[in-house]
Amino acid sequence: MISDQAKKQIDAWVAKYPEDRKSSAVMEALKIVQAENDNSLSAESIQDVADYLGMPGIAAAEVATFYENYNHKPVGKHVIRFCHNISCMLNGSDDLISHLEDKLGVKTGEVTKDGLISVKKVECLGACVGAPMFQIGDQYYENLTAEKIDEIVDGLK
Amino acid sequence: MNEVCFKNLDKKDSWSLAVYEASGGYSVWRKILRGELTPEQIIDELKASGLRGRGGAGFPTGLKWSFMPRNSAGQKYVVCNSDEGEPGTCKDRDILRYNPHAVIEGMAIGGFVMNATTGYNYIRGEFIEPFNRFEGALKEAYAAGLLGENISDSGVDFNLYAHLGAGAYVCGEETALLESIEGKKGQPRFKPPFPANVGLYGKPTTINNTESFASVADILSKGGKWFADLGVENSGGCKLFSVSGHVKNPANFEVSMGTPFKDLLEMAGGMRDGAKLKAVIPGGSSTPVLTADVAMAMTMDYDGIEKAGSMLGAGSVIVMDESTCMVETLTRLAHFYYDESCGQCTPCREGTGWLYRALKRITDGNGKDGDIELLLNVQDKIMGNTICALGDAAAMPVESFLRNFREEFEYYIEHGKSMVKG
Amino acid sequence: MAKIEIEIDGKMVRAKPGEMLISVTDREGISVPRFCYHKKLSVAASCRMCLVDVEGAPKPQPACSTPISEGMKIHTQNEKSKSSQKAVMEFLLINHPLDCPICDQGGECELQDVAVEYGSDVSCFSEGKRIVADNDIGPLIQTDMTRCIHCTRCVRFGAEIAGIMEMGGTGRGDHLKIEPFLTEGVTSELSGNMIDVCPVGALTSKPFRYELRSWQMNSTSTIARHDLVGSNINAQTYKGNVKRVVSGDNDAVNETWISDRDRFSYEGLSHENRLLEPQIKIEGQWKEVGWHVALDYAVKGLTSNILNNHQSDQLGVMASKTSTVEEFYLLQKIAREIGSENIDYRLNIKNLDNTAKLESNIKLGGLEGVDHALIVGSNPRLEQPMINHRLRKASLNGTSVDVINSMKFDFNYQLNSENIIAPNQIASTLAGVLSSVLASVSIELPDYLQSIKVSKESASIAEKLNNSDNSVIVLGEHVVNAENSATIVNLIAQIAKHTNSTTLNLSTTANSLAAELTGFVPGSKGMNVNAMLESDLKAYILLDIYPEYDFHHADKAIDALNDKDNFVISLNGFKNDIVSEYSDVILPIAAFYETSGTHININGDMQSFAASVVAPGESKPAWKVFKVLADLLKLPGFNYVDSTQITEEVSHQAHNNHLHNENIDLSITSDNINIIWQQSPYSIDALLRHSGSLQQTKIGKLNFAYMNASVAKDLGVSADSKYLGVPVVITDAVADRCVFVNANKATQTGGES
Ligand SMILES: Cc1cc2nc3c(=O)[nH]c(=O)nc-3n(C[C@H](O)[C@H](O)[C@H](O)COP(=O)(O)O)c2cc1C
Ligand code: SF4
Numbered sequence A: 001m002i003s004d005q006a007k008k009q010i011d012a013w014v015a016k017y018p019e020d021r022k023s024s025a026v027m028e029a030l031k032i033v034q035a036e037n038d039n040s041l042s043a044e045s046i047q048d049v050a051d052y053l054g055m056p057g058i059a060a061a062e063v064a065t066f067y068e069n070y071n072h073k074p075v076g077k078h079v080i081r082f083c084h085n086i087s088c089m090l091n092g093s094d095d096l097i098s099h100l101e102d103k104l105g106v107k108t109g110e111v112t113k114d115g116l117i118s119v120k121k122v123e124c125l126g127a128c129v130g131a132p133m134f135q136i137g138d139q140y141y142e143n144l145t146a147e148k149i150d151e152i153v154d155g156l157k
Numbered sequence B: 001m002n003e004v005c006f007k008n009l010d011k012k013d014s015w016s017l018a019v020y021e022a023s024g025g026y027s028v029w030r031k032i033l034r035g036e037l038t039p040e041q042i043i044d045e046l047k048a049s050g051l052r053g054r055g056g057a058g059f060p061t062g063l064k065w066s067f068m069p070r071n072s073a074g075q076k077y078v079v080c081n082s083d084e085g086e087p088g089t090c091k092d093r094d095i096l097r098y099n100p101h102a103v104i105e106g107m108a109i110g111g112f113v114m115n116a117t118t119g120y121n122y123i124r125g126e127f128i129e130p131f132n133r134f135e136g137a138l139k140e141a142y143a144a145g146l147l148g149e150n151i152s153d154s155g156v157d158f159n160l161y162a163h164l165g166a167g168a169y170v171c172g173e174e175t176a177l178l179e180s181i182e183g184k185k186g187q188p189r190f191k192p193p194f195p196a197n198v199g200l201y202g203k204p205t206t207i208n209n210t211e212s213f214a215s216v217a218d219i220l221s222k223g224g225k226w227f228a229d230l231g232v233e234n235s236g237g238c239k240l241f242s243v244s245g246h247v248k249n250p251a252n253f254e255v256s257m258g259t260p261f262k263d264l265l266e267m268a269g270g271m272r273d274g275a276k277l278k279a280v281i282p283g284g285s286s287t288p289v290l291t292a293d294v295a296m297a298m299t300m301d302y303d304g305i306e307k308a309g310s311m312l313g314a315g316s317v318i319v320m321d322e323s324t325c326m327v328e329t330l331t332r333l334a335h336f337y338y339d340e341s342c343g344q345c346t347p348c349r350e351g352t353g354w355l356y357r358a359l360k361r362i363t364d365g366n367g368k369d370g371d372i373e374l375l376l377n378v379q380d381k382i383m384g385n386t387i388c389a390l391g392d393a394a395a396m397p398v399e400s401f402l403r404n405f406r407e408e409f410e411y412y413i414e415h416g417k418s419m420v421k422g
Numbered sequence C: 001m002a003k004i005e006i007e008i009d010g011k012m013v014r015a016k017p018g019e020m021l022i023s024v025t026d027r028e029g030i031s032v033p034r035f036c037y038h039k040k041l042s043v044a045a046s047c048r049m050c051l052v053d054v055e056g057a058p059k060p061q062p063a064c065s066t067p068i069s070e071g072m073k074i075h076t077q078n079e080k081s082k083s084s085q086k087a088v089m090e091f092l093l094i095n096h097p098l099d100c101p102i103c104d105q106g107g108e109c110e111l112q113d114v115a116v117e118y119g120s121d122v123s124c125f126s127e128g129k130r131i132v133a134d135n136d137i138g139p140l141i142q143t144d145m146t147r148c149i150h151c152t153r154c155v156r157f158g159a160e161i162a163g164i165m166e167m168g169g170t171g172r173g174d175h176l177k178i179e180p181f182l183t184e185g186v187t188s189e190l191s192g193n194m195i196d197v198c199p200v201g202a203l204t205s206k207p208f209r210y211e212l213r214s215w216q217m218n219s220t221s222t223i224a225r226h227d228l229v230g231s232n233i234n235a236q237t238y239k240g241n242v243k244r245v246v247s248g249d250n251d252a253v254n255e256t257w258i259s260d261r262d263r264f265s266y267e268g269l270s271h272e273n274r275l276l277e278p279q280i281k282i283e284g285q286w287k288e289v290g291w292h293v294a295l296d297y298a299v300k301g302l303t304s305n306i307l308n309n310h311q312s313d314q315l316g317v318m319a320s321k322t323s324t325v326e327e328f329y330l331l332q333k334i335a336r337e338i339g340s341e342n343i344d345y346r347l348n349i350k351n352l353d354n355t356a357k358l359e360s361n362i363k364l365g366g367l368e369g370v371d372h373a374l375i376v377g378s379n380p381r382l383e384q385p386m387i388n389h390r391l392r393k394a395s396l397n398g399t400s401v402d403v404i405n406s407m408k409f410d411f412n413y414q415l416n417s418e419n420i421i422a423p424n425q426i427a428s429t430l431a432g433v434l435s436s437v438l439a440s441v442s443i444e445l446p447d448y449l450q451s452i453k454v455s456k457e458s459a460s461i462a463e464k465l466n467n468s469d470n471s472v473i474v475l476g477e478h479v480v481n482a483e484n485s486a487t488i489v490n491l492i493a494q495i496a497k498h499t500n501s502t503t504l505n506l507s508t509t510a511n512s513l514a515a516e517l518t519g520f521v522p523g524s525k526g527m528n529v530n531a532m533l534e535s536d537l538k539a540y541i542l543l544d545i546y547p548e549y550d551f552h553h554a555d556k557a558i559d560a561l562n563d564k565d566n567f568v569i570s571l572n573g574f575k576n577d578i579v580s581e582y583s584d585v586i587l588p589i590a591a592f593y594e595t596s597g598t599h600i601n602i603n604g605d606m607q608s609f610a611a612s613v614v615a616p617g618e619s620k621p622a623w624k625v626f627k628v629l630a631d632l633l634k635l636p637g638f639n640y641v642d643s644t645q646i647t648e649e650v651s652h653q654a655h656n657n658h659l660h661n662e663n664i665d666l667s668i669t670s671d672n673i674n675i676i677w678q679q680s681p682y683s684i685d686a687l688l689r690h691s692g693s694l695q696q697t698k699i700g701k702l703n704f705a706y707m708n709a710s711v712a713k714d715l716g717v718s719a720d721s722k723y724l725g726v727p728v729v730i731t732d733a734v735a736d737r738c739v740f741v742n743a744n745k746a747t748q749t750g751g752e753s
């Protein structure tokens, strides 16, 4: 089930593409529906999106599993997407990821017991001159240090 | 420094229409709308400027624009590649954040030249702040009557939209990007046919990098020669270099082509903590790594970097000091390509996994005799055998790391631990 | 287009500019290895196996996606080509299980074949192979996705040929996995072709699983008989049994695809219900006997019941529509020699006085060239999958398709318009079309059209036909038993005549065209099937008939045949209680694959086939039984040694003594609820009904009465009840005042719908 609110958001994306190319909006539609469903996508919601855009379910599933930004397992309310690619690594991301894991008591890929936070290692996020960095939600946090991480994480609600 | 894409960087609200227009922004576009510039003139200026594609391949932009069948019937498209995902690269993000109107004007001009009435800017999914800036700028441009149908009664139509990615490096490859806009997985298409003939939705399409588009308006307002003269032979203009890694002040620098690497390093504050330079990847993770002495003697332009044995790529300079373990660094890069391969071509799908697993085994302390030959052999079998250049991109670092730092690999294999870190 | 010259391995070769290199090398017999390329699918160019050296190109080029141009020089065998090909082969094998000895594809695996030629030291891979978990994708296709080489042929087959994308590639890179979405698996009526296109053992035939190695089997080419296409197939046999069926190649008929029905029906051959011995009924007791005894008994029965008392016109003969040309021909010849013209195969028609004939005058290949199609009363995907495939191809090429049906079906192509209306309205809509067609060519309207008002829908359908240079009107099964069936058919014929449309008649299937050609229809003094059933005939010869499935008036037929005074000779392939009840002699006959014969397809092609295997037990090909029976009856002209002599004789005959009316009557406007009854696609003949795996599929399980809520209310049924013996489905997809029944047995409808 896609909410009316979500449908409205999807329709705004659909409007950007030629009329017979509704499926161009599938990437955003999946994100919108994901956001409505505790940040992860079930097979049913993928099918709903496919139906809404008039495409085969498997085609939407291909998209949902190809791109990184979709979750297929439960994740935290906040997902900390920690870059561990070359520039961040050169600047100590490995140690900082360990620090974060210790602080939260979870490994990457896991969710904290209260369901608030999960940590994911990701490839380069395109902010190499601000390495080390991570992303939470829409926001980038750059030039991280252990102290800075503590402060950011403590502020998450 | 900072003469084109970054020229307003120091101004407050540099991304606003007001600041952009105050520095001459949209003057070229208005000229076009007044009918004072022809597509041919624009292509000539671009050719004269020596602007080469800033996305990595360095293809001359003027020439690319001249390939479009502008007089063919039917819809055509211009597409901007803001998928920026090559490790080490973070310049397009700043263009979108600080100078979005330059991208809009460049795309609009492209649309006019190519006779394409619709444009899409493909922004990587994680770039929400840049996306919002770009959307804001689009709103301003529409409100100011600079975009839309029959703009200012000129008979020119141009509609521009932003498309968001969802996390896949390979979508930076231009045909994967088109597939992605079409709502499919980002699998590169085989070529021919090229996008200029069969592109987005099967229609003729021109694709350029964000920085390429952002450079166009200034080139046309100040002249192709002015731009060419900023740079050197074969590498016109200035270019954004993202300097990251073990430098004191990592940042993006817009400098003239041909600037010596050591000057660039200087601008970035030199090596951090006085450490010694060990290696440089000059153009993003896909370009071959160079040793310190070779890098220090190199100039930052297409030919200069090629002479040094690497490529300018997207201008992503990754600086490594003596504390860097090259085996672990290569393993990290191999993981990246393994993770990001779209999976359709056999050599890339299977080869990137093989490279990564073999390197992981080595860094886990389980290296074996013959592993170096194995790695060289596997990368050689990927090279040149794939649909898109991601395969080559995965192969090149392996070859260059092993060529330049072979003893570190031998040590790791033999001792089961890093020569550098112990 | 002017040809150009290119050089391949030092040899000058002529080719069309822009043609892909691989089609040139294939034509020239130059071998280039490939996995993802398939001549009937779009090019993927992703396996990279076909890389060859093109002079001047820095990198090796894939032959499957390199368009040729004048003066190109290509080396397919040099070091550069070979080393690329070997590299790809090595990559393919690192994650491929080396379990060929236990793989069902062993011996016919494209990977194995190429590996022998190109594989080298695979042993240097020591990182642990990828294992892929399998899903159950349905009763027909067995998956072993660890063996998948990601060629995506199955994915492209689904999206491009089957027209429903069921398989896809999920994940990326190393995690790319070919699989269907959710749990429904693969359900298309053409799904088995995925087995044929899969170059390795990832998708194999589930019924065939673990049976045999391909090299142990013999392959015989034969013709599938379930529909109007007569697809060319290869039956693979082992020790006298059909073990598997794969598609054959014939561009004019089935190209390289076959329907699941044609591929898997062979399973019925070995069903425990096969009839293996002749048997006669003595004083109500069945007794298995030898052929001599049985045939003597049959002759005696005929003699005492009709021949001795000069009542030869009291003989009725009927045959299943799946019979061969030879069987139809011999049985009607026996009847006519004896002196009876009571001959018919149209068992499923409610009112044979209300039929009209519509010829098919377009070939399968021609369908791809039409610019417009009007489909009336048909669900072509399930009725005639391979014909639907041609229509789909046409549609993808831009052909517009209008549909007039009584239920919305799942078309796998775009429709220009879909008119869902009851049969009466179909007649009036078509009358409107005809009226507006005639008006546009300024022909005076006949009386019956004078009072017709042309609806918007009719006008737009007429306009499409008028504006088309090359259209086709397709008539399906759903109107054959409508009250105004003849009117609908005659209107279609008239519309076609005045719009230069061709017509395609799908309303009778299997080998019906052979029945018509061989004169297996009542002669001028003869009775049709429904008349026979009313007439207390004294003797019957019934070829492969199962009344509860085959007759429209099933109950009436069973009653009539059960009459104590008649003598019934039944020839059947499968045991059946109802047949046992009314028959006096039952003769076991060969099924498909077990007899030689001829099928006539919609193109008019007479496709003859030999038997692939010998019929089991004592069962014999029916044509041989008829020959011996005729000899015993001392009828002249049955000196055949093999079936081809019969075929030869048929081709010199031209029977056309079929009466049909040209009546158009638009006055029928009863407001009865219309029942449109269609046999489920996997139940249309005895062999299919005994094919276990097909029966397990989604299509095989179609057994529903569809109607809208207001009809359900009128009929007093609800979604959890049954109507005519089948579960009710309430849906707006059905036209008002209509019930669309998909069911197996005619008896379920009480024989009277
Ligand atoms: C794997 C791969 C990733 C790429 N990523 C990007 C990218 O993020 N941004 C970009 O502009 N070009 C990227 N490219 C290059 C594009 O394919 C294309 O050449 C470029 O967008 C053309 O624009 P330009 O001529 O202005 O450089 C990539 C190429 C490959 C093979
Ligand atoms: S080279 Fe790799 S990323 Fe590029 S198309 Fe082939 S498999 Fe995909």
Ligand code: FES
Pocket: C033, C034, C035, C036, C037, C044, C045, C046, C047, C048, C049, C050, C051, C062, C063, C064, C065
């Ligand atoms: S057959 Fe050409 S790439 Fe697969």
